Amino acid sequence: MIWGVALLALAGGEVVARTRSSRTALLGSLLLLGALAGFAGIAAPPEPTVALGAPLVLLLGAVTLLARPPSWRQPSELAQLTQTTALVALTFAASDLATVAGLWLVSLLPGLRFRERTGVSRRPFLVLSLLAALPVIVALAAPGLPPDAVWLLLAVGAAIRMGVPPFSPLVMTGYERLPLGRRALVAAARPSVALLLAARAALPEPVESMASPLQAWAALAALAAGLQGLAATTPRRSLGAMATTQAAILLYGLVSPGEAGVAGALVQWAGLGLSLVGLGLVVEAVESRVGRRRAEHTRGLLGPAPGLALLFLLFAATMSGFPGTTGFAGEDLVMQAQTTHPLAWRTALLGATALNGATMLRMFARSFLGPTGPEAIAGFPPVSGRERLTLGAVALAVATLAVAPTLVR
Amino acid sequence: MIERIDAGLVAVVLAAPLVAVHALVLPFLLELPLSERAVGRAARVATSVHLLTALVLLASAAALGPATADLGRWYGDAEVALELSFAVDLASAGAVVVVALVGLVVLRFAERYLHGDPGHLRFFATSLLALTCLDTIALAGSLDLLFAGWELLGLCSFVLMAYFHERQATVDRALRTILSYRAGDLGLLLALVLLHAAGLHPTLGPGGEALPAGLAAATGLLLLPTAAGKSGLVPFSAWLARSAEGPTPSTAMFYAGLSVHAGPWLLLRAWPLYADAPIARAGLVALGLLSAASLSAHAATRSDVKGAVVVAGGAQIGLVIAEIGLGWHTLATVHLLGNLALRVAQVLRAPDVLRQVARREALTGRPRALPRPVPALPWLWSSEGWFEAGPRLVVGLLLRIAGALDAGSRMVESWAVGGRDREDR
Numbered sequence: 001m002i003w004g005v006a007l008l009a010l011a012g013g014e015v016v017a018r019t020r021s022s023r024t025a026l027l028g029s030l031l032l033l034g035a036l037a038g039f040a041g042i043a044a045p046p047e048p049t050v051a052l053g054a055p056l057v058l059l060l061g062a063v064t065l066l067a068r069p070p071s072w073r074q075p076s077e078l079a080q081l082t083q084t085t086a087l088v089a090l091t092f093a094a095s096d097l098a099t100v101a102g103l104w105l106v107s108l109l110p111g112l113r114f115r116e117r118t119g120v121s122r123r124p125f126l127v128l129s130l131l132a133a134l135p136v137i138v139a140l141a142a143p144g145l146p147p148d149a150v151w152l153l154l155a156v157g158a159a160i161r162m163g164v165p166p167f168s169p170l171v172m173t174g175y176e177r178l179p180l181g182r183r184a185l186v187a188a189a190r191p192s193v194a195l196l197l198a199a200r201a202a203l204p205e206p207v208e209s210m211a212s213p214l215q216a217w218a219a220l221a222a223l224a225a226g227l228q229g230l231a232a233t234t235p236r237r238s239l240g241a242m243a244t245t246q247a248a249i250l251l252y253g254l255v256s257p258g259e260a261g262v263a264g265a266l267v268q269w270a271g272l273g274l275s276l277v278g279l280g281l282v283v284e285a286v287e288s289r290v291g292r293r294r295a296e297h298t299r300g301l302l303g304p305a306p307g308l309a310l311l312f313l314l315f316a317a318t319m320s321g322f323p324g325t326t327g328f329a330g331e332d333l334v335m336q337a338q339t340t341h342p343l344a345w346r347t348a349l350l351g352a353t354a355l356n357g358a359t360m361l362r363m364f365a366r367s368f369l370g371p372t373g374p375e376a377i378a379g380f381p382p383v384s385g386r387e388r389l390t391l392g393a394v395a396l397a398v399a400t401l402a403v404a405p406t407l408v409r
Numbered sequence: 410m411i412e413r414i415d416a417g418l419v420a421v422v423l424a425a426p427l428v429a430v431h432a433l434v435l436p437f438l439l440e441l442p443l444s445e446r447a448v449g450r451a452a453r454v455a456t457s458v459h460l461l462t463a464l465v466l467l468a469s470a471a472a473l474g475p476a477t478a479d480l481g482r483w484y485g486d487a488e489v490a491l492e493l494s495f496a497v498d499l500a501s502a503g504a505v506v507v508v509a510l511v512g513l514v515v516l517r518f519a520e521r522y523l524h525g526d527p528g529h530l531r532f533f534a535t536s537l538l539a540l541t542c543l544d545t546i547a548l549a550g551s552l553d554l555l556f557a558g559w560e561l562l563g564l565c566s567f568v569l570m571a572y573f574h575e576r577q578a579t580v581d582r583a584l585r586t587i588l589s590y591r592a593g594d595l596g597l598l599l600a601l602v603l604l605h606a607a608g609l610h611p612t613l614g615p616g617g618e619a620l621p622a623g624l625a626a627a628t629g630l631l632l633l634p635t636a637a638g639k640s641g642l643v644p645f646s647a648w649l650a651r652s653a654e655g656p657t658p659s660t661a662m663f664y665a666g667l668s669v670h671a672g673p674w675l676l677l678r679a680w681p682l683y684a685d686a687p688i689a690r691a692g693l694v695a696l697g698l699l700s701a702a703s704l705s706a707h708a709a710t711r712s713d714v715k716g717a718v719v720v721a722g723g724a725q726i727g728l729v730i731a732e733i734g735l736g737w738h739t740l741a742t743v744h745l746l747g748n749l750a751l752r753v754a755q756v757l758r759a760p761d762v763l764r765q766v767a768r769r770e771a772l773t774g775r776p777r778a779l780p781r782p783v784p785a786l787p788w789l790w791s792s793e794g795w796f797e798a799g800p801r802l803v804v805g806l807l808l809r810i811a812g813a814l815d816a817g818s819r820m821v822e823s824w825a826v827g828g829r830d831r832e833d834r
Binding site: 323 | 434437438440483484485486488489491527531553556557558560561564567568571574575576577580581583584587588591592594595598599602603605606807808810811812814815818819821822825826827
């Protein structure tokens with residue numbers, strides 16, 4: 001059933017890619033995602049991997065599609081986003097490991113549609129996909145592998161796709177060079193979460209035995225990515241560093257033995273996804289007004305765009321785990337996850353979250369505070385209705401999950 | 410029955426400023442901003458309800474004794490969770506009354522002081538949110554919950570300190586302040602990690618239980634940098650004088666009044682946890698005395714009224730912390746309240762200082778010079794000199810590591826894009 005829906009989603013995406021008008025393509029994409037939401041609500045398996053997983057991914061996809069300025073909506077790009085969103089949503093709707101892993105692999109395919117342009121190479125994505133897919137294919141296809149090795153291979157594949165250091169440079173190129181809304185959506189959806197959850201359910205014993213090395217990797221990777229954020233000088237690079245830090249924290253929770261880490265990772269995933277897409281939309285809104293080159297050096301936007309500044313602060317605070325946000329709940333639960341080396345890894349995670357907070361504040365101060373150039377004030381159009389709708393939807397979801405973080409499960 | 414009443418009162422205390430924040434921010438986001446008068450009215454209603462409920466809570470605590478107010482569980486399960494559990498006793502309810510009173514007075518003052526200012530709404534929304542954070546710190550029944558209010562208060566401080574955001578120097582100073590806060594807060598976080606690793610979730614306030622010896626000493630010592638960071642004591646004292654960069658009402662409310670006094674409050678509430686650890690108590694006394702000496706000298710060098718008042722207040726907070734370490738808690742509480750009231754009043758009167766001097770001269774008929782800053786001696790003691798050296802060294806080291814990691818990442822990125830390093834515009 002779920003594979004049939006996946007094929008229909010791929011075919012629907014192909015139809016969208018062949019339309020001539022961007023408006024028709026957008027309508028087709030939204031209809032496709034709407035139909036999938038209906039499927040996830042009505043005909044999905046009774047026990048999906050994460051209850052709110054598919055609806056949340058579909059919401060993120062729809063918001064990202066709608067938020068794009070009309071001139072940036074090429075049918076092929078909309079099709080790629082729609083197919084990726086649909087396939088990732090289906091990984092969260094499935095429940096058995098083979099289906100989830102299969103969908104996880106297939107969801108890499110729409111990325112191949114991505115067209116090269118000057119300075120935007122396809123190579124990082126290809127290398128990342130290959131590196132991530134290999135261990136997962138070996139885990140699924142190699143006969144007679146011990147469960148420990150299967151779990152390790154799946155965890156490594158999932159971590160590579162999430163861009164956990166030392167594989168972060170491959171995703172960092174995306175944050176620096178791709179349209180940010182798309183990059184943020186791809187990073188936010190994280191089918192690796194569904195893969196690791198399905199693997200945990202299928203292979204309970206290896207999780208216990210392999211937890212220590214995987215958690216050590218995740219904790220040190222989070223610290224390294226957090227440190228790297230200190231050196232970032234542009235909003236896109238800061239965002240990339242923060243996202244990779246969070247990916248490592250997510251991995252720490254997902255590979256930990258016991259339930260607290262998993263519960264925390266799920267809350268973390270939801271908060272991170274929403275805030276990452278929200279931040280991507282805010283940065284994209286600024287770039288669409290002042291141009292990408294100038295956006296890297298624009299300061300003092302609090303004056304001409306106070307609403308964007310407030311939303312940026314809300315999303316960034318969620319992403320870096322400030323209290324009162326979903327990120328805080330997720331990080332707290334992940335840090336209390338069971339581990340055999342409690343102090344060392346938890347201290348590294350603490351350092352990573354503190355550094356992430358510093359990066360977020362520097363990023364806010366750099367873009368929104370400071371003296372405003374007169375040209376920025378004169379040329380900064382007000383937030384449009386489309387932007388208000390999409391940012392408002394993400395902010396509402398962030399606020400709802402902040403009040404009740406456990407809704408995700 | 411008692412618990413139910415207290416839970417309701419605590420909920421209203423916390424919600425009163427928070428509802429006002431939403432009432433101010435939501436119309437702004439919908440591009441229907443409220444007039445200055447409406448903002449002022451909303452703040453007045455919220456702070457009045459806040460104060461009245463705080464007084465009822467104090468009366469309840471005085472009449473019925475200490476109680477726990479449980480507002481449910483924010484997240485987690487039976488094993489790991491954040492319970493919204495608040496400790497209502499005379500001290501915590503009294504602290505909430507102080508928060509509410511200072512909030513009411515200062516926000517009323519700000520209505521006129523910030524009249525016509527473009528950041529009027531931002532100031533009121535942030536200050537009201539900070540009041541909820543301070544209530545959380547005052548009433549928290551656990552270190553975890555206190556930490557939540559503590560961190561968010563730091564973020565509010567950053568926004569208020571960068572109020573005049575068009576000046577780059579102000580923004581840089583606000584950023585340095587919150588980074589100092591976060592560096593200090595690592596102590597509290599590490600204490601929480603230690604306690605959780607030992608399977609302990611201690612309660613705060615009079616009902617708090619003593620910890621095992623080693624853990625008590627570690628917890629007490631780890632709370633020191635956290636308190637020092639928030640109160641502007643050594644080695645984090647450099648930000649204290651810079652806090653006067655913000656508007657006078659925020660300086661009065663937070664850096665002369667409530668926020669800087671959160672440090673001794675944390676140490677008082679957590680006292681049962683480390684009371685049996687002599688090394689932690691000695692640490693408190695040493696930190697307090699060193700800070701008092703350093704900040705007294707620093708205050709004498711200040712040439713601005715607000716800066717001098719705030720730093721002098723910090724010196725008194727140092728003494729309060731030494732008193733806590735010595736176990737003189739009644740004296741520390743009276744000292745803390747007196748310092749808080751005096752410094753808030755002094756900062757609120759600071760913009761008027763020249764007129765006050767002129768009026769006094771007119772009354773007495775004698776010219777009276779303003780006190781002059783002491784020029785040379787205190788540099789040796791000044792915290793901006795010696796005590797900043799350590800944090801600077803650490804930050805410099807971190808930035809070097811960060812730079813090296815980033816350079817490595819860029820090399821791989823350059824390889825990954827095939828050397829085509831131009832970006833798509």
